[in-house]
Amino acid sequence: MTGWAFALLDASDRELHRIDGVTGGSAEVVAQSVLGGSGSLSIDGDQGIDWMSHRVQAIYTDRGISWPFGTYLFASPTAKHTAVDVTHTVQLLSKMNIIAEDTVEARYSLAVGTVVVPVVVALITSAGETRIAATASTAALTSPLTWEAGTSKLTIINDLLQAIGYWSLWCDGAGQFRVQPYLNPASRPVAFEFEHGARSLHFPDWDREQDQTSVPNRFVAVGQGSDTVAALVGVATNEDPNSQYSFQRRGRWITATEEGVEAASQQVIDQYAARKLRDAMDPVARLTVTHALIGLEPNDLIGFTPEDGIRRLATVQRMAVSFTFDTDVRAEWREVS
Known part of the structure; x- marks a missing residue:
């Protein structure tokens, strides 16, 4: 069995029943959004849904294995009436909105x-x-x-x-x-390997977009001090001669600065500066790939070996799906430099 199912949940996320008559919709998971994503759903008939308090969980099954893609609140339902039925189109909000x-x-x-x-x-x-x-x-x-x-x-x-x-x-x-504690990409386990070949789960067409302008090679994070205590300062630099953005390759510093950073220790502010420098470089290489729907979460680390045979590591930044039987994922990944 392959396809979508939709569970109606109460306000405590307990399942009430499965929703029949879902005729369409879509959803998107966005790692860099503070709210995490959103979606929409079209439902035929009266499903006994309390739009104000109930929730819905979108569940995908592939060859007998099921996993939840997202759990949502209902918002802004629109009812379209005909002589024989009513169809509800409703927006979906992530639970982060709560x-x-x-x-x-x-x-x-x-x-x-x-x-x-x-x-x-x-x-x-x-x-x-x-x-x-x-x-x-x-x-x-x-x-x-x-x-x-x-x-x-x-x-x-x-x-x-x-x-x-x-x-x-x-x-x-x-x-x-x-x-959860932040893990830099190098410390994360690889969640999945996308490999070119007879059993490939990704389409052969993919894009790589690279923006080389104004990419910093130094990040300075300045904490919050007081009259008696000096502010913590974290500095991260790119001095890797193999990196085209490093000081060694450019011959000059390009510095990004953030002030007022709340950090509990020197280690934390150093880690924050390193993370911000890495994030500033990550968008430089954005991969756009279409692949089969598998159980990934935002910021997961994946391996990607396309037809050129070069293995790349990337983090999951965006996943967009349609609530159709044969859905694929339209994904955006950040290549790990």
Whole structure:
């Protein structure tokens, strides 16, 4: 069996029943979007859906193996009536919107020494969400932080996660919120190998776009100091003679700077600077590939060996699918330099 199924969920992500009569739609996962992506769905008939509180999970099955592509909230349903039936077209929002649309009601302050991960988990829980996978850490704030009333809880969470060298908050296909340390691409396991050949899962046509202008070879991250404590400063440089963007190849520094970075330690701000420098170079090589739908998550590391026989490593940045029987993934990857 190959194809899509759609599970109607309650507000706690418990399955109520499968939705029949889905006639179309699409979805997109975007790694660099703070909300993670969106979609749409067309549904025939009355499915007993409470558009305000129910959720839907898009599940793909390929040769007996099933996995969730995404778990969504319903938004802006439109009903088209005919003499015999009604068709609903509805937008789909990622669960990240739940955290983004909830705010603190008063000024929210955290003291020096506050351990970050439990605070992040508590903020997610305060928005009504309990399905959380959080990697424990004792990392704590090195300076006090304050957010004004009305600040999105997602903004606060991501500020805190940045301070301890974690990924921004994201939600996986199953609808579980993920709180995890950032891993540079070289440290990530390869999630899948795309290889040219008789059993290839990607189409032979693909594009590589390269932007060589203004790519930095040095990144300076400046922390938040005080009258008595100097700000932490993290510096990352590209001095790899094999890199065309390095100081050695260019003969000069091209520097990008970010100030006001919240970092709990010198190690964290150094890691942040290295990550930002790597991110600044990553868009230089963007691969656009169409491939069969497989169980990948945003920022997964993949191997790609097309017809030229050269193996490239890349990270998953975007996956767009249609809710059709024979869907393929229109993917964008960042080549790892």
